[in-house]
Amino acid sequence: MRSSCRALPLIALLLGSELLAEDVWSTFSPTTRPPALSRYGIAYDAARRRAVLFGGRDVAAQARGETWEWDGQNWTLAAIGGPSPRSGHAMVYDASRSRIVLHGGRSGSGFLFSDTWGWNGTAWTLLSSAGPQIHLHGLAYEATRARMLLFGGEDSTGGLRNDTWDFDGFIWTPRAPGTRPTRRRGITLASDDLRGRSVLFGGEDALGLQADTWEWDGATWIFRSTATAPAARSFGGLAFDPAGRRTLLFGGAPFLGDTWSWDGTTWTQLAPVSPPSARRELGIVFDAARGGVILFGGLGPLGPTDDTLELFQFCRIVGPGHSGGSAPISCAGPPRLGTTACFTVSNSPAPGISLLILSGPCLRNPIPVGPPGFCDPGSLYTFPLVVILGRFGAPTTYCYPIPLIPQLIGIEFCLQGGSFETAGCYRLTGGLAAVIVP
Numbered sequence: 441m442r443s444s445c446r447a448l449p450l451i452a453l454l455l456g457s458e459l460l461a462e463d464v465w466s467t468f469s470p471t472t473r474p475p476a477l478s479r480y481g482i483a484y485d486a487a488r489r490r491a492v493l494f495g496g497r498d499v500a501a502q503a504r505g506e507t508w509e510w511d512g513q514n515w516t517l518a519a520i521g522g523p524s525p526r527s528g529h530a531m532v533y534d535a536s537r538s539r540i541v542l543h544g545g546r547s548g549s550g551f552l553f554s555d556t557w558g559w560n561g562t563a564w565t566l567l568s569s570a571g572p573q574i575h576l577h578g579l580a581y582e583a584t585r586a587r588m589l590l591f592g593g594e595d596s597t598g599g600l601r602n603d604t605w606d607f608d609g610f611i612w613t614p615r616a617p618g619t620r621p622t623r624r625r626g627i628t629l630a631s632d633d634l635r636g637r638s639v640l641f642g643g644e645d646a647l648g649l650q651a652d653t654w655e656w657d658g659a660t661w662i663f664r665s666t667a668t669a670p671a672a673r674s675f676g677g678l679a680f681d682p683a684g685r686r687t688l689l690f691g692g693a694p695f696l697g698d699t700w701s702w703d704g705t706t707w708t709q710l711a712p713v714s715p716p717s718a719r720r721e722l723g724i725v726f727d728a729a730r731g732g733v734i735l736f737g738g739l740g741p742l743g744p745t746d747d748t749l750e751l752f753q754f755c756r757i758v759g760p761g762h763s764g765g766s767a768p769i770s771c772a773g774p775p776r777l778g779t780t781a782c783f784t785v786s787n788s789p790a791p792g793i794s795l796l797i798l799s800g801p802c803l804r805n806p807i808p809v810g811p812p813g814f815c816d817p818g819s820l821y822t823f824p825l826v827v828i829l830g831r832f833g834a835p836t837t838y839c840y841p842i843p844l845i846p847q848l849i850g851i852e853f854c855l856q857g858g859s860f861e862t863a864g865c866y867r868l869t870g871g872l873a874a875v876i877v878p
Contacts, residue, residue: 463712478721478739481531522564530579578629626674677724778844785857794836802854821871
């Protein structure tokens, strides 16, 4: 697991600036983890704040049937059994029914499944046996319609598909849109809940790898012409990042290791710190509890891998401030080894004493607080380890030198700003998670 930074030297006040949106890939070293896998299914259970992984293809090219859960620090083997061992299936979280939905896939002997299962955090339940018999397809959850969207894949004859289906939690229904993507497998598909669209990129059709972008609005497939786009690929990972208001793409076939962002209009290639090795046949999901995108394993040039990585902005807000509280806390740039990292608390009321709370990693489960000690209801995102008082009024900037010690790379520390008001109560910002980079 990532270690906490409890000995970061502190000095006071220099001038800072606004938060920069630079991305970092950070590698975990969990004490337990799934075996090296490709073509697994993965989805994030928002109610239980866990990523759930099922099945996949191991180093011996055998289909697996274990259920694993990621809690932000470690993998836990949650179940053996339920759906038959398989690979090439698809999974998504059904928010309206608070369960993970799994569909289709291929057995180790080559049989294709048509079954649909639900995971409630304890057990798998068969939801339907009458879905499309398919694998290597895409599945997304449409929040505005409370339905699952399925597209593409490969059928039992080896034929490529461009069917569109939806699942209401019990029954599969074919849709008949006019224009649609070509028949293909290995697409990336994810839902942008803020715009009410599902985003599809690439895949492999009869002509080879594709680099087209499509969006589903609940009734129609819309081709999105873009000036720039990621290279043609299949079997990459795609996930919506609500914190960054973007859809993130990583990797894919043949063997790619690039990271891209789609904002609904434009694809932008990111240049994150410490990118993962090139790979394909992987999945990524947004971890709402940590504010980052989780990647596990996938197929590299030497075979399946078993590493766990997280993509996030090096400084990211992890929760809102109190109602009516002081404006955001921000960082002036990446907290880099051998430099001075600065953080600014803005718009604390005057008269009042600006303050900054510093701790190890941000709390996974924030502590609710309220009057009389706090001016209004809210949450503490850090457990106070060091509290620093600044000048009256706003803004106030706090700076800390970071030693040139390589072992600090990847360490997360959490800050929360605010003010102590003349009424005798504290008013806080949201939390800010900062990670030390090279």
